[in-house]
Amino acid sequence: MLNELFEDLYMKLAMNFYKKAAHGQTVEIENISAVEMACLEVVYFLKKPTYSELSEFFNISQPNVTYRINKLIKKGYLTKFNDEKDKRVYYLQVTDKFMEYYCINNNYINNIIINLEKRCTAEEIEQFGKTLKILTKEAME
Structure with a gap:
């Protein structure tokens, strides 16, 4: 049952993101x-x-990553900047152009949270927060 619930939640979040991304943005x-x-x-x-x-992370070669990154920098979705101490090291950061697109799901998630807070007690919300922390930790391991 838990598997189905988690899969259903993930699916609904993803479907909403792609729906908004594809239509009328x-x-x-x-x-x-x-x-x-x-x-x-x-x-x-x-x-x-x-x-x-x-x-x-992707388990691909450095030249392959460099090629992909350079394409995304040219398109305006990524920037790179030097480490202050070691100028040979570059860090990558998404741009506002990417974030404008990527954050289209924020209102949907915020509405879910608002409705959850209306329907649940403070104790239930607190327990849910603890459960989400455990789930997040497990997902990263």
């Missing part, structure tokens, strides 16, 4: 492949990774 994402979108999301999730960290 004022922000367009130009010429981005599924692999490039995955790369952008991972950069966002890892919070300013280096080229090496991204290469390690």
Whole structure:
């Protein structure tokens, strides 16, 4: 039962994101492949990774990562900046152009939270928060 509930939640969140992304958005994402979108999301999730960290995450070569990153920088979805101490190290960061597109799901999630807070007691919300922390920790391991 828990598997089905979790899968249903994930599916509904993903479907809402893709529905809003595909229909009637004022922000367009130009010429981005599924692999490039995955790369952008991972950069966002890892919070300013280096080229090496991204290469390690995807288990692909450094030149392959560099090629993908350079394409996304040219399209305006990523920026890179030097480490202050070691100028050989570059960090990656998504741009506002990406965030405008990516955050289209925020209102949907905020509405879910507002409705959850209306329907549940403070204790239930607190327990749910604890459960989400455990779930998040487990998902990353």
